[in-house]
Amino acid sequence: PVTKANSLAVLHLRRESLISTILREDDPHDPDSAADNVVNTRFGSFPHSTLLNQPWGAQILASKVDTGSRGRKPAGGKKRKRGEDGGGEDDGATPTAAGAAPSPKPIEAASSGFIHILPPTPETWSMSLPHRTQVVYTPDYSYILQRLRVRPGGVVIEAGAGSGSFTHAAARAVFNGYPPEQDGEEPVEELKFQRSQRQFGRVYSYEFHAPRAAQLGRELVEHGLDSIVRVTHRDVYQDGFNLPCQEADSLPAAAAAAGHRGDNDGAASPSAASKTSPRATAVFLDLPAPERALKHLTRTGTPSSPSPLHPRRTVHLCAFVPCIEQVQRAVAALRQFGWVEVSMAELAQRRLEVRRERVGLAEEGVRGGSAVAKDVDEAVQRLREVEARQKVYHDKQGKKKGETGADGEEGVEGEKVGKSGQKETAKQRRIAAKKDMQAERKLWKEGRVTHRPEQELKTHTSYLVFATMPVAWSEEDEKRMEEKYPVGK
Template sequence: MPSPFFTRNTIADKDSLALLQLRRDQIIPTILRDHDDENQGYWEGKVTNTRFGSFPHSTLIGQPWGTQVGASKVDTGSRGRKSTKRKAEELDAATTPSGEEDANKKPLLRAPVAADSGFLHILAPTPEAWTISLPHRTQVVYTPDYSYILHRLRARPGCTVIEAGAGSGSFTHAAARAVFNGYPEAEQAAKRQRLGKVCSYEFHEQRVGKVQQELRDHGLDGMVEATHRDVYEDGFLLGDPITGKSPKANAIFLDLPAPWLALKHLVRNPPDGRESALDPESPAYLCTFSPCLEQAERTIRTMRQLSWLNISMVEVAQRRLDVKRDRVGLDTEGVRGATTFPKTVEEAVAKLRSDEERAKLIRDHRQTKDEPNYQPIVKETPFYKEKSNVPLYAQGRLTHRSEPDLRTHTSYLVFAILPRSWSEEDEQKCRKQWPSAQISKTDNEPPLSKKQMKKQAAIERAKLKEAEKQKTEQAQSESGDKTEAKVEEQTSEA
């Protein structure tokens, strides 16, 4: 099936992945179902419960992406559920064929009733949003890291990427989008179009199973091949570790505790006679992800021994800036996020005078509403509470602050390039195809146009003028030398 990460409709379809955004950094992933596949027992079908309310999937299916959906009233207690404590007669009846038929009958779904408050936004799946919402099984490679890594690895549509250490699948989804060049179908295979592929390897068997299930749910099982393997010992071949097929990778990302142990399998000619996992017709770009500086140093030493070039180390320290307007003053009373405090001495003095005048009026006119001569006290509006012509979004001082909690981790990225193997035959083919010392001239040259002829004539005239100018300058210099020689002779005779 087509993946919602690559090709999606304008609305949320059933049996597809959707991301439910509660806050900016709080997203819940879910598979939209029109039935209660988890047997929760709700009359409204499948329901996702959040801190902002309950949301039946019947209210989410068919909504355009980005729609704000309100919460619904759902009985989170016993409504719709079958009691676990049944009498002996019910247990006996359940064993009969009629009881089985009744159990297999699905309850009729009820229309959800809108709640008074609570809402969320339904978003289309993207690798960036999936990184925020995915279940954390290991250390996650966040968006600032994998965006820079894919840029340095030259990940592009049609290339093959090796990932060692799938973990939670954050980098896997981002790499799959970067190399996507079509779905692996028979028609495209006949055109000999190179489709992008991600070969992911993981040592932990349970994590591999969860990653494979997620890839099937997300429609990525045809573009991402997750394998349970110890790459330190078995390498990166597809299928059998010894006689398997080479993935012909163009880019490699190693998120391993000891990446230097896996570098022996990333060479052009493995010493054990296996097929190389790298593409022989293109250079290989490598990146290792290490949390400790000692790991990066040892990896660099091994890279130099295995002929890797252009080795560099980078530390990504990304921090988001929150830009907003700070409003300070007594006129901001009741405004969310504002500081209700006098911003000038004039405001503070005016506030004190206003309070004193009002207190004096209250003391002088101590009347109740029941008295016949009662007059309400008219409070004058101070100057700092007068309405301004400046719109609210432009009031206050524009400031920016860095986010207090940085959602990343210390990591050292080591990049390197392994050139393609180059033999004498390749050199001869290159020289024949692109001769550097020979200039081929065709006998049947096309005639020049009038514009080209005029341009060529102008160039020749300019050359003639330049030659005449040089001759005159040379003649003048020679005549000057002769006069100087005559003057010297006359002075010597005298």
């Protein structure tokens, strides 16, 4: 329920402007640690000490922080540019995620601003993570994971891992809700059951670029996800997706204890083989040339190098492809390697601002009104409506004049006696007339509902190619089924 030291937290400056950071306690033996443990933003400075032990969602006021003239180079390097990194807007924040150093500038006293402290989720992580590559954002990965039917206990192959945005979303999707076993902990009954069923979801993530693979590995440890995600530094075009056998032995305690090999049906241990299959139920390829990895994603395999796909499950695949020519290449390769139900989708998500615009009031001289007719007929129609309303209004005014005398009783400085019998200025009369007019009409019902798409939405415009690999079906399977369900009986 509250923020804790050495765990990830997300500072919400405003929508689409988030900073993630590992919260640290100040070290009493290190006089510099208090100055290091500060997040600097355009809304002020936030020492970690003010962010610790706070209920998630709390509003935190900026603090006055004095770091003197200690100049330190920020580990993150240059400041983020609009649309380049992180939250997208230039929020003036120096990224201090995952232990990056604070701003080199002395921190100004700025205690007027505030932020909200949020628990990390794949969504907030995707918006605040330190970018190394283009990333897959929430609108895309939510759709992809749903189309891939990824669910708790599932096994996902992902390549390339890049900045790990998709990785985090996939880790949540496969996680079955049970924390990995701690040393010496007596597992609860449900956990024992889950383990006996070998329903530990896993993400096998492959990245060709060594520093990126290493950084993602570190982040996953910091986020407590290393028992769910295995990052492998590898060129998947060349080496495919199977893992050396010794890696299976180094599975984290929780999964290894359950004899977990990424399968849900207790299939035979692959320890006899020199390569271990992840036995994936879903595959996500975010690679420059996904078609080059497909030769490794077939049903065929040998005892020493089995298929990386789950042999008894239908496997779903998605390739994130930036251009249509590549879509064609990927589709051709998918067919060649036995994938079926090939389809392509493009996500064009827009957030729409919907409002009702008042129509016709501009013509009547009411401030704030605006109207643009679609065509001549609509303009004529609208003029008629306005004229009719004006006629009603003037008739009414004429009637009122009749009641109060020709022009009302003149008083000092243009004052007249109004309906109430009190003296009124010209302005008061105008306001009263407008009120009368508005009371007659249902202003909230007038006008047209219009919408405006938001300028920028963080999503990566790519084509999503989906395909399915059916369950392998051998002659033996056929015979078994014939025996079980004899024809005609």
